[in-house]
Amino acid sequence: MGLSDILSQVDGMSDPPVEQWNPEFCGEIDIEIKRNGDWFHEGSKIGRIKLVKLFASILKREGEHFFLVTPVEKVQIKVESTPLVAVRFECVDNTLVFYNNLDQQIILDANHPIDVSNGEPAIIWKRKIPARLTTKLMYQLQLFAIEQGGLKDDGLYISSNDHSFLLEKTS
Incomplete structure (x- = not known):
């Protein structure tokens, strides 16, 4: 072969x-x-x-x-940054599905959360490999989170698959 x-x-x-x-x-x-x-x-x-x-x-x-x-x-x-790049998302039945630059998809859930700890937001893909959220995608997620009512005292949160994920701290 x-x-x-x-x-x-x-x-x-x-x-x-x-x-x-x-x-x-x-x-x-x-x-x-x-x-x-x-x-x-x-x-x-x-x-x-x-x-x-x-x-x-x-x-x-x-x-x-x-x-x-x-x-x-x-x-x-x-x-250089992350091995994958998250380029878009869609909401299906209150669940966010993300797509990366290789046209692979993953559901935002407890096993595949958004990580904002290193200053460059990423979704954790399979095998704990991060996919950096593009600036455009981050803006889209922030707007979506605000529409969902995700603005809290300590930050902006987004919900998917019955879980809540911090997008950005406000304080």
Whole structure:
């Protein structure tokens, strides 16, 4: 099976069990994810979205570091901001569904909350990988939260899936 065969299956496949893989660290590889979500290898942009999705499917976070992991090797990559970028959301039956720059979706819930602790708001995606909220998306969420009545004494909150999430502190 060649690379093109693997890439043709990426869209329809489930995520590999990366959390179960703990191979030896093999060093760093010259792959960097820029703030806008673009992936680069040796300074050149990776233009094939299926290849980016394949790499993203084996991305693992350990503390503040990110790795591409297979059952037999683990290589560290550079991430400028966050590996993913949340680009839009929609509300379906009082539940917010977020989409990232790879057109993957996740429901905002207790397992996938919004994190505003580091000054750059992000939704925590699968395997605790953050997806930075774009400025435009953050403004849309703030307006939506105000419409929901989420302005409280200590901050602005948004609700999804019977949970409340802090978007911004007011004090």
